[in-house]
Structures are given as C-alpha cells and as structure tokens.
Amino acid sequence: MFRGENSHSLSYEQQAKFIQDRITSVEKNFGDLCVAFGDYARKTARVRDMGDELAKVIKDYANNEIVNKSLSSGLDNLSITLTAIEEYRNCEVQRLEAKVVGELCQYETICKHAREELKHTMNVREKEMARKKVLDKARERQPFNRQQVTYAESELIKASAEMSRTAKGLSEQTEFFERRKLQQLKSLLSNFVMIEMTFHTKAVELLTVAYQQIADINDRADLESLGRLRSPDKSAAVGKQRSGSLAALMNQSSSKDEETTDSESDEEESSEETESR
Numbered sequence: 381m382f383r384g385e386n387s388h389s390l391s392y393e394q395q396a397k398f399i400q401d402r403i404t405s406v407e408k409n410f411g412d413l414c415v416a417f418g419d420y421a422r423k424t425a426r427v428r429d430m431g432d433e434l435a436k437v438i439k440d441y442a443n444n445e446i447v448n449k450s451l452s453s454g455l456d457n458l459s460i461t462l463t464a465i466e467e468y469r470n471c472e473v474q475r476l477e478a479k480v481v482g483e484l485c486q487y488e489t490i491c492k493h494a495r496e497e498l499k500h501t502m503n504v505r506e507k508e509m510a511r512k513k514v515l516d517k518a519r520e521r522q523p524f525n526r527q528q529v530t531y532a533e534s535e536l537i538k539a540s541a542e543m544s545r546t547a548k549g550l551s552e553q554t555e556f557f558e559r560r561k562l563q564q565l566k567s568l569l570s571n572f573v574m575i576e577m578t579f580h581t582k583a584v585e586l587l588t589v590a591y592q593q594i595a596d597i598n599d600r601a602d603l604e605s606l607g608r609l610r611s612p613d614k615s616a617a618v619g620k621q622r623s624g625s626l627a628a629l630m631n632q633s634s635s636k637d638e639e640t641t642d643s644e645s646d647e648e649e650s651s652e653e654t655e656s657r
Contacts, residue, residue, distance in 0.1 A: 414484035
C-alpha cells in the first residue's frame with residue numbers, strides 16, 4: 381500500500397482509483413466466497429436432515445422386528461450411531477455458519493465503510509482544488525489586493541493541511557483494510573479445514589463402530605431362533621392331530637364297547653326266554 385508521503389509517485393486520482401479497484405475486488409471475491417460457503421453449509425444441513433430420517437427409519441425397523449433378535453439389536457445400535465454422526469454434522473453446520481459464513485458476510489459492511497472513507501477523501505481533495513482555483517483567480521484578477529490574496533492563500537493552506545491529514549489517514553486505513561483482509565481470509569480458510577477435519581475424524585470413528593455393529597448381527601442365530609419358533613407350531617399341529625385321532629379312537633372304542641354290551645344283554649335275554657320256554 382502507498383502512504384500519504386508518497387503522493388508524488390501517484391496522483392490523488394490514481395491513488396483513489398487504485399483503492400477503489402481494491403475495494404471492488406475484495407467485495408466481489410468475498411461475496412462469491414460467502415455465497416459458496418453458504419450453499420455448502422445449507423447442503424450439509426440437508427444431508428444432516430436426511431441422515432436423521434435414515435436413522436429414524438432404521439430405528440422403526442428395529443422396533444418392529446420381533447423375530448430376529450440379533451437383527452433388531454444390531455439395527456437399534458446402528459440407528460444410535462448414525463444419530464450420533466448427524467449430531468457431529470450439526471455441529472459442523474453451526475461452526476461453518478459462525479466461523480466461515482458469518483466472517484465473510486461482515487465484509488459487505490467493511491467494504492462499504494472503506495468506500496465511504498475514500499469518498500470523504502475525494503471530497504476533501506476537491507475542496508483543496510477549489511481553494512487553489514480561488515487563489516489563482518485572486519492573483520490573476522487582483523494581484524495588488526493583498527488582503528484578498530492573503531485570505532485565499534490561508535484558505536488554501538487549511539484545505540491542503542486537511543487534505544494531507546485525510547490522505548495519510550486513508551492510506552493507513554487502506555493498509556489496515558488489506559492486512560485485515562489477508563489475516564481474516566487465512567483464518568477463516570483454516571477454520572473451514574479444521575471444522576471439516578474434526579467432523580470427518582469423528583465420522584470415521586463412528587462409522588467404524590457402525591461397521592462392527594452390522595458385523596455383530598448373528599444371522600445364523602436368527603435363523604435358528606426362527607426354526608425354533610416354527611417347530612413348536614408343527615408339534616402342536618401334530619399333537620392336535622394325534623389328540624384328535626386318539627379322541628376318535630376312544631370314541632370308536634366306546635361305541636364298540638356299547639355294541640358288545642348291547643349284544644351280550646340281547647344274548648342273555650334270548651337265553652332266558654329259551655329257558656322259560
């Protein structure tokens with residue numbers, strides 16, 4: 381950045397244009413970054429919401445599964461782990477919005493303030509030039525009017541002094557603007573990388589746990605338990621068939637016994653009749 385003392389190397393107009401171009405460049409680039417990081421944060425938030433929905437569906441499946449106990453337990457544990465991952469993703473979104481997007485959004489106001497400072501400097505410069513023209517006219521039209529010339533000279537000296545102070549202040553403000561821009565951009569980019577690293581590190585840890593939870597699902601035990609559940613049904617059916625057959629057999633035996641008893645009583649009655657005869 382230039383300084384007020386180096387104004388001979390560049391005209392005030394060139395300095396103003398240089399500063400204006402820098403402000404415009406920062407405003408555009410930081411605005412584009414703000415939009416891009418904002419979109420990134422919003423899309424990450426949508427992924428978080430979809431992850432919560434996925435965990436809920438898996439949890440409902442676990443609650444509804446009453447036969448495969450190992451599967452139910454594995455799904456329940458998996459839903460808890462996925463929910464934990466989305467909690468970390470929610471922290472990621474909040475940190476992105478606060479430490480990256482929020483910092484970038486401030487530059488709209490910062491650039492506006494820098495542009496106002498530049499405008500004030502140019503107004504002071506125009507005032508100085510106007511005082512210089514008044515002095516030139518006084519010297520040209522009334523060269524012997526010392527009072528008029530002296531007054532114009534004093535007004536020009538005041539305007540020049542104000543311009544010098546303003547130009548120096550603007551130079552310092554511009555240098556501060558550039559230095560803060562570099563430091564904050566470096567800081568927020570570092571924040572972004574650290575936020576992502578923190579989330580992905582936690583996500584890998586939890587996904588490793590989730591992988592083991594899936595591996596712990598004992599499909600063989602679930603199949604065996606299913607077989608045991610189905611076997612009693614078959615035994616009960618066979619038992620019912622057997623009990624039904626036994627009942628039929630018992631009924632049949634009872635009817636035979638009754639028939640035998642009836643036949644015996646008929647024979648006795650016939651023999652008694654024969655004897656009486």
